[in-house]
Amino acid sequence: MNSVKMTSTQLYSVMYLSVLVGVFMYLSHEGMSISSVDTLIHSLLLIVINAVFAIPVFYYVSHCDSGILETFSLVSPAFSKVIASLYIFLFTIGNIRTVARFDLFVTSEMFEQTDMTLFIIAIIIICALLSLLGIEALGRGSIIFSVIVVGASLLIFFTNMQEFDSLNFTPPFLSDGIDFLKDTMSISTYTVVLGVPVLYRGEIKGKMSKSLLMFICSVSLTMFIVILTIIGTLGTFADYQIFPSFAISTIGKISLFERLEAFETAAWILCVISKITFFMLIVSKCVEFLFPKINKKVSPAVTAIILSASVIIISGSIKRFSFLTSLWQIAVPYFIVVTVLPLAGCLLIKKSKINKRKREFSEAENA
Amino acid sequence: MLKKILIYGAAALAVGIGFLQFTGTQKLGTELSELMIIQSMGIDVEDDRYSVTVEILNNEQTGSANGEVQSEEKTKIYSGNGETVSEALSEIIKKSGNRPLYAHNRAIIIGEEAAKTKLTGILDFIERDYNTRATVPVAIVKGGKATDIITADVGMNVIRAQILENVLEESEKVSYSQRMRILDVANYKYEQTTSLVIPAIKTVKNNEKEFYYIDGSAVFDKNNKLSGYLNEQQSMGLGFLKNKIQNGVIGSDIDGKQKFSVLIVKSKTEYVINTDGDIPEYTLNVKLSVDLDEIDNGAYSFDEKYIEKIENAVSEEVVKMMNRSLYETQKVYRQDCLRFGRRLLLYDKNAYFKYNDKWEEIFPEIPVYVNVDVQLRRLGEISFFKK
Secondary structure (H helix, E strand, O other): OOOOOEEHHHHHHHHHHHHHHHHHOOOOOOOOOOOOHHHHHHHHHHHHHHHHHOHHHHHHHHHOOOOHHHHHHHHOHHHHHHHHHHHHHHHHHHHHHHHHHHHHHHHHHHOOOOOOHHHHHHHHHHHHHHHOOOHHHHHHHHHHHHHHHHHHHHHHHHHHHHHOOHHHOOOOOOOOHHHHHHHHHHHHHHHHHHHOHHHHHHHEEOOOHHHHHHHHHHHHHHHHHHHHHHHHHHHHHHHHOOOHHHHHHOOOOEOOEOOOHHHHHHHHHHHHHHHHHHHHHHHHHHHHHHOOOOOOOHHHHHHHHHHHHHHHHHHOOHHHHHHHHOHHHHHHHHHHHHHHHHHHHHHHHHHHHHHHHHHHHHHHHHO | OHHHHHHHHHHHHHHHHHHHHHOHHHOOOOOHHHEEEEEEEEEEEEOOEEEEEEEEEOOOOOEOOOOOEOOOOOEEEEEEEEOOHHHHHHHHHHHHOOEEEOOOOOEEEEOHHHHHHOHHHHHHHHHHOOOOOOOOEEEEEOOOOHHHHHOOOOOOOOOHHHHHHHHHHHHHHOOOOOOOEHHHHHHHHHOOOOOOEEEEEEEEEEOOEEEEEEEEEEEEOOOOOEEEEEOHHHHHHHHHHOOOOOOOEEEEEEOOOEEEEEEEEEEEEEEEEEOOOOOOEEEEEEEEEEEEEEEOOOOOOOOHHHHHHHHHHHHHHHHHHHHHHHHHHHHHOOOOOOOHHHHHHHHOHHHHHHHHHHHHHHHHHOOEEEEEEEEEEEOOOOOOOOO
16 A cells, blocks of 8 residues: 555545546537536536445545455455456546547647647657656646636636626526436436545545535536526527537637637646546556556557557547447446445455444454 | 656746737738738629729838828738638739738628628628638618618728727617628528618718718618618617617607707616417517607707606607607518517417418507607706796
C-alpha cells in the first residue's frame, strides 16, 4: 500500500475535474436535446440519482479502511484479481473515450483542418509522466486546477448572462416518461468516477462520506450552471453544435475583449490532462495489484501506447467516433463501478462482520 | 523538483495552447501575413452559381519606421464563383494565395437573389464552418447584390466591414430593425413554427459617396425563401411585437396639428395567451416609457391633460405601427416571424402540440389585441411651469 496518504478533498478535486471534462466536452446522445429545460431538471436530479446509486460507495467508505481490491483479496485473491482486471479494462476504455473526445474537440474547434495526432500523443506522454508522481501529487495540483477551471467557467457564465433570451427556454417535461428517465440516466453516467473512492479508501486520510456528498452536489450544481448558460444563450442552436459548451464561450465578451474561449480552452486542457492522468493512475494501481513486483513505469508506458494507438486508429474517420455517443457503453461501466462492485465490497464487509460475530459467539459458548 | 516541473509544465502547456487561439496561429504553421483575415462576406447567386465577395484585411501593408501605414488600402476585396459557397471561396484562395480565417468576420451579407433561392445552403455553410463565430450579424440586400454592399464606396481607406457592423448594431439600438446573428438565424430556422426575419440593407448615394442604410426587414417563408419586406415603421412595430425595442424615436401629433417626437427610454411587451377557444388568442400589453424630444411649435406649458394628450398620441402611433406589422406578417406574408408559436409552447405546451403541425394555416387567423400604455417620463431640459 502507498505510504503517502492524501486528503479526501484532493481526491474529490481530481474526480471533479474528470467529470468536468465530460460536461464541457458534452456530446449529445441520440434523441436527447440539450436545449430542453428537461436537461436542467436532469442535472438537479443527478444529486438524487447519484446519491441512490452510490449508497454502496457511501457505506463502503464509512465502514472500511482499506481499498476494495484489498477487501476482495482477503476473501478470494483470485476473485480480487478478476475485479482488478475489470477496473483496468473499464478505465482504459474510459481513457480512450476521453482521448478520442479531446481529439474531436481539438480538430473541430481549436485547430481545424489539421492533423493533431502528434499533439494528442504529446499530451498522453505528459500525462504518463505526471502519473509517475502518484495520486497525491495529482490531488494537490487538482485543487489549484479546480479553482482555475471554476473561475474560467464562472467568467463565461457571467459574460453570457446578458445574452439570455427567455424564448430559448422550453416548458419542463417535454419528453415522455421513459425518455426522461433515460436522459436522466445518461447525464448521470458522466459521474462514473463516483465509484473510485472505494478503490483508494486505504490511501485517504479521515472520513469521506460528507465530502463525497459535497462532490455529488458540486457536480450537479456545475452541470446546472453550464446547461443553464447553454440554453439561455444558444437555445435550439445548441442541439446543432458539436460542442455547445464551447459555443457559449465564443459568445460572451468583456468590453472589447471577445476571445474568451481562449481562457476556456486552457481550462479544459487542464481538466483533460488531470482526467487522463487520473485514469492512468487507477489502471496503474490495479496493474500493481495484479503484479506486485512490476516496475511502476511499465503500466503508464503501456497505457500511453494503447491510448496513442487508439487515437491513431479512431482519429481518421468520423464513423469511429460513434462509440462516444452510445449510451449503453457509458451506462454499463457506470453501474459496474458505482454500484455493483462497491455493493459486492459492502456485502463482503457485512459477511465478514457476521462471521466474526458468529465466531466470537461460538468461542464464548465453548468457553 | 520533477513534480513541480511536470505539474507547472502541464499547466503552462494548457494555458499556452489556449492562448494560441488569440492569434492567427489557429491555422497551425501559417504566418499571419499568409492568412486571409475576412472582415465581411457577401454571398450572391448568379445563374444558379454562388458568387462570394470578401473584404479582407490588407495584412501585407508596408509600414514606416514610426509605425505608420504607408500607401495602400486597409482592406482588399476578392471575389470568386462556384457551385457551392465553399467552392467560390476556394477560388478566392487561389486568387489571393492565402488561407481564409473567418473568426474575425464582422458581417455576412446575402444578396436578394440568393435570399430568394439558396438561403438554406448558405446557412448550412455558415453554421457548419468551424471558426465562424455565432455572433456575426446577418443582413439581406434589399433589391440588390451583396457584392454592391461589400464593395461600396463608403470612404477613403476605411474598413467597410467596421462601418457595416456599426450600422447593423446601431439600427438595432434605435429599433429600426432587430439584429439577427448566426445563432438567432439558426434558432428561427430550427423552430417548427417560426419563420425568418432578417434586417434588410442597401446603399444610398449622397454627393457621389455611398452610405449603408438599414431599410426594414426581409421576411422569409418556412422553406427559407424570401417572401418580401417590412418597411422601417413595420420593422419597428415588429420590435414592439417581439419585445425587442431598446431605444428609438417615435413621431406623432396632437389633434393632427402639433407634431412632436419622443425618445424611447424603456419598452416591455407582455403576452397574455388565451387557449380556451378554437384557436389561441393573443393580447399584447406594451408598457412604454418615453422622454419628450421636440414639439414643432415649442410648447412651454404642460398641464396633466396636455401630457395625457401626448401619451395618447404616442400610444395610438405605436398601436398603428404594431397593427401594420401584424397585418403584413399575418395577412400578407402569412409567416410567424414574431415567434408566436414559440410563445405558445412556453405558455401551454398541450395547446402548442395541438396546433404546431398546422401552424401555417392557424397563424394568419389568430386574433391579436394590442394595448399600449405610455408614460411620459421627462420633458427635456426646458423647464415646465403653469401660466
